[in-house]
Amino acid sequence: MTRPAQSATGGMPMELLLLGYLLSYLPSIMLTRYLATTSIVALGRPLTGLELLPGSLMLNLVMTYAFIWLSGWHRQANRLAIGRWSVPFPRRATFLSGLATSLVLFTVPLSLTFKGVSIPFIQLIMRGDILILAPLVDVLFGRRVRWWSWLALAMVAFALVIALTDRGGLRLPPLAVLTVVLYTLGYFLRLVVMTRVGKTGDPQTVRAYFVEEKIIALPMSLVALAAISTLGLGGQADELARGFIGIWRLGVIWPLVGMGVTLTAVSILSILILLDPRENSYCVPLERAASLIAGVVAALLLAWIWGMPVPRPAELAGAAILIAAIALLSLAPRLSARAAHGVMPARAMASPDKDH
Template sequence: MRLTRLPIEITTLFYLAMYVPYILITRYLTTTPNEALGRPFTGLEILPATLIIGLVMLVAFVWLSGWWRSANRVRVGPWRIPAPTRWTFLAGIGTSLLLFTVPLSLTFEGVSIPFIQLLMRGDVLIIAPLVDLVAGRRVRWYSWVALVLVSIALALTLWERGGLHMPPLAIAAVVLYTIGYFIRLSVMTRVAKNGNEDSLRGYFVEEKIVGMPLAIVGLAIVTLSPLANQGSELNWGFIQVWNSDAIWPLIWLSVMFTGIAVFAALILLDPRENTFCVPFERAASILAGTAAAYLLALFFGQAFPTRMELIGMILLIAAIVLLSLAPRWEARAASGAKLGAARA
């Protein structure tokens, strides 16, 4: 099976299949008291191991799949090894911001999964058409409609909540996430959204060989900083986690993380405009969050999604259906028009 040739709808299903258990494991670890600690893990405690194991798995994936052959390479002695260009290095910086804000977003007390996902994904949906317009790419009518649907879902949820009302670290995570995605989408649009499989694979490898190590190094620097509580949490996550009973859930978390990284890239690097691809990926992640929230409510006693969050989910489903069917309608209409002109 050639992953790069899968229809975007099938890729999105695989993405959902990875994202739901990823959210469940993350939320379970950060809400269920650990026997050794006497409390749940914090997001900063589970993050280092997730990134380190995820880096190993991503290296294994690009090696076994052969994707590394499509990357830009430089000669080091007798070897030619993958290396980023200046553009993919910039994308890697944006990716590093996503790598620690996404898992952190699932750990804030009093902030529901559907709400934080609507907020973070909504910000990216707003910048998607801006990236397209700056790049001179045409934004089709159905992409604008899908954007409006998802924006309404976000507005309704914010209205019901009465505003943000989130911890400062959660707001910072949203801001950094949005900046990271703006950088990433801009570079994707410039160098890799062209329908060329080599460009897609090369971009993925070059972005990740910068983003993953940079995120890990950034976290390691925090452990040496004056941030006492956060530093001690990260120190535990770098050193003591390997001997804890959390290591096996974290390995599974990293497996899901690797799958999410691959399938998200395949969706976003589809050659169609960002205003088409981004709502597809954003809506799928929000649906995964909503599904996970229901499972957590049913089996772990956590809060059910609110009425407005459910309305938001319905609007997102409508956006996905529109984005899936509208291009086919246009292609069929264009084919019919050509056939009619030929007969005339």
């Protein structure tokens, strides 16, 4: 008899992980949007997304590496011997996942900085395509997709349609379109690798995957940005160069530290949610919907505190649908399990006891 898969969360309820994810993502979004829309004294204007990215990613790298070392998660990772030393080093699969994640790492904060594009709308676009990919990856690997996962997927797709219809289509700046494409490609490759080697239900596998993926993803995202800045491609290269060097003299160090801390927490909680052994069509909608709700709440708080634009009614309606999807994914598996356990004893009672 095979043993049932353990929870990749080490027994922590999924709802608690989602709450931690939402509460970590919320200040990250607010800090990013605030810095991208509020005039900096030293510049006389807000920071651009390309100016914000390098500093926040560098701090994220330092904090993530500190967590990997202090938590002891590095002990579960694959090792590479270099003389007398043994250091964590990714396997082929986690190396590919690291490259894919590097695309996600810099497109997510960049997506929050486009003028004229609301936080809920860009999040609906970027999360909606991933939700479509999730069941396709499950089917590709022969994993069962349960009815509640299909229904939640349909609900999220409906929320996406509402937002798109309200705005009359995408209508995004070219850089925003590129951001969505790179994000989708990175997330798809990451899901494929996760499904193949990571969703075992073993907490040790989760820790090893996180370490091996991040030791590639974080440096590669910075290398890609540095390469762009050295190519001299006009104003965008200048902005990236300022993000690597000049950002530390602009008086925004503490908001950047806050972004680094929250991004690190989000990455840890995200891996615990996505590597749960259940199907991607269950895990991905939960994680994506939680991030969307964080985006809507952040937009409302920014409007209330700093007078920024209020989310459109269609975007709020989409958020309400996503909350319902989370409730469905949380309750349906439990009710199904209770129903199954309730049927089993009845069948057992109907069978004659051969010992008497």
